[in-house]
Structure formats: C-alpha cells, structure tokens
Amino acid sequence: MSLDFAEERRGDKGSSSLVAQQAVTSLDDLAAVSRELNQVISTYAEVFVGREKEVRLMVLSLVSKEHILMVSPPGTGKTMMRWVAESFDFKFFYHLLNYDSKLEDLVAVPKVKRVRRGDEELIDLDYELRSPGLATAEVVYLDELFKANTAVLNATLGLINERVITLGNKEIKVPLWTLIGASNEIPEEQSLQAFVDRFLFRDFIEYLSEDMWYQYVIKYWTEHQQRQQPGYSSVRVKVPQEVVKKANNLVYSVDVYGVLDDYLKTLKKLKEKGVEVSDRRKGRALKAVASSAVLDGRDYADVTDLEVLLYTVPRSKGELEVVSKVVDEVLGGVLKVREELTSMRSQLRGLKDKLRSMPLEELKRVSDTIHSAESRLIQLSTPSLSKLVEDVQREIAEIKTVLPDIVSQKILEKAGIKVVEL
DSSP: OOHHHHHHHHTOGGGHHHHHHHHHHHHTOHHHHHHHHHHHHHHHHHHSTTOHHHHHHHHHHHHHTOOEEEEOOSSSSTGGGHHHHHTTOOOEEEEEOOTTOOHHHHSEEEEEEEEEETTEEEEEEEEEEOSSSTTTOSEEEEETGGGSOHHHHHHHHHHHHHSEEEETTEEEEOOOOEEEEEESSOOOOGGGHHHHHTOSEEEEOOOOOGGGHHHHHHHHHHHHHHTTSTTOOSOOOOOOHHHHHHHHHHGGGSBOGGGHHHHHHHHHHHHHTTOOOOHHHHHHHHHHHHHHHHHTTOSBOOGGGGGGHHHHSOSSHHHHHHHHHHHHHHTTSHHHHHHHHHHHHHHHHHHHHHGGGSOHHHHTTHHHHHHHHHHHHHHHOOGGGHHHHHHHHHHHHHHHHHHHHHHHHHHHHHTTOOOOOO
C-alpha cells in the first residue's frame, strides 16, 4: 500500500488537508496507481487460492471501464469475486437473477400520481429509483445472468451498450462504470450471442488443479473460522475509486505501437485458425492491452500484455485453447513461462503453509526443493516477467527465513526436549 493512500484512509482529522494533497500528488504517479491496484490483487490472490487471474481480470475490467463475463461450472467462486469489485469504493449493486426476476426489483418501483388539471383528475405514472439498483449503481454484479427473462435482459443490454435504461417513455442516463456478469454456461441461442459480445472480458473458469487442493482446503477452513469472529469483513481492502479513475485516464496515453506488429500477427494467425475477430473487438482488445500496461505501472505496452487476448477474443472454451496456442506461438513461449512461474509460486505458498505440520524427515528435503526452484528460476528469469519472478523469489526467501527455526524445534521435540515460547 502506498503511504499516501494509507494515511488518507486512517482519517487523521488534524492533517486532512495535507493528506488530501498527498493523495492527489500520488494519483499523478503511474507507479503509485499501479501499487494501489496491485495491492488489491495480491490481497485477494491470498484469499482466493488459484484465482489470481480472475482477480486481475476483475481489476482490469475496472481500469478499462469495460464489462466482464465469468463463465464456469458451479462452485468455482465466481460470486466471491464481488469482494474485489467492492474494494474500490464504488456504489455497488448485486443481484441473483432468475426467470421471475422483475425489472422493478432491479431498477425502480412504479409510483402512481393523481394530478388535477382544472376539474379533471389525471393519473401520472412515475418511478422511484432503487438505490442501489441498476439505474443508480456504479458497479453492478448480475449473477446467473442468462436465467433472467427477456425484459430484464433487454434492460441490461441497453445498460451495457449505452449506459441508459428506459422506463416507460423516460430514458435514464445511468452512472454505470462496469457490469459484471456470471453464468454457468454460454447460452446457445443466437439471439443472445450479440449480448455476450458486449462483454470485452470473457473469463472461462475451470476447477482448481490437484496441486492446489491442499492450499485451497486449508485456506477455505481458516477463512470460515475467521467468519465466526466479531467484526469479520469479506472485503479485505479499501481503495478510493479515484485510483481506478486515474488509471482509466492513463489508458489512452499508453504507447501501444511497440506491440502492434505482434498484435496484428496474432489476429492474422487466429483468422487462419478459424477464429474471426470483429472489427469492433480488434479495437477494444487493444484497449485491454493498454489497461494491462497501466496495471503493471508502465506507460508502454510489451508482449506480456497481449495475454489479455486470451480473455477478450475467445467466445467459447474451445476457442480459448486455439487462442492460447496462437498467442504463445507469436510471443515465443512467454505464456508457458508465465504459467510455470505462477505454478511455482503457488506450490511454494502451499509448501510454506505446510512447513509446521511436516515431519522432520520431510522438512530436511525442503532445502532440496528450494534449491531446485532457485535453479529453475534462473533459467526462467526474463525482463517481461520480472514482477512474477520477484514474487517467486519472495516466497523462497520467506521459506528460507523460517525453515531453520522450524527444523530446530522439530529436532528438540524429537529428542524429548520441551520448547517453551517466551
């Protein structure tokens, strides 16, 4: 967390004007904006095991002021991603949709007014907007999106297309910044394909791989233990919405020309593989590339930012596989290196959590594991993935710091010597 925003959140009344001035200054600093945004990502990456990609995409959708659709089988944690969106101090609205959901439950309650004009009494239909609701919220999360009826879907389509909602003969301009949709599947109806296309980001989420199960169940258990404590909050960090707005203002100042050749080459190869990208999406996907650069604290795009094509181009899981292969081919294997580094980081975090419960014989082999990780890290280090490399190095350093004390304690316990903590 940058010091400026941390001081502002502490709410020191005696220095409020100075704090406000510091906040404005730091907002002009791309690095400070990036730190604030990545603080949210790192915080929830610890909470949602194996879901750092989803957290990052949620933040990217906010930075780009675009909409995101999450698609997965039940039980992958889509709904919990609302905590990420709620961390940014926007006016937030969540609703679980079904076919019986009424527009008035989401937007406004009809109000009948009787108006006298001379001797004649007329009935005037007005509306009282729900707050929060679709017409008043800045960030909206609609769960089970495609289970809604036609009236709700039509209203939502107008919302994400033009950021307006029509009530009767009134057209209401809404303050929507980002809409988050969640569904267990992409609808097959052709009439809804245009609806799906309005989401710049489309995230196809799978169940966690087996190497993450241990870390996940431990985190799940400890998280639910914490929920029993007074004062528990699902939202772990708060960042002023001005940070997101400043990041969004910086998007179109990003120099994207350095990656245009690789970008266009990727689009051409995708077309050859049968993945057609609309002209509109070609332009909007470049906005996602620039947003990725801002999130990483750069005023220029590099090849790693083209990874967003995996989440902006595919219309199905089948297309995702094709896009992944093409993007990795164009980028010279960068995505595979990123995947290996991400897996290594996750495994090290899981190992760190297990250290105190491991038997002495197994602990003695941890040093070999760390040595192998360090050797492999040297081979994988690349400037474009420097932040991820630093994350892995940090995990290694933390394990090396605590390992000697844990081993010593286990040796004493095995010798029958009771260890007393002072």
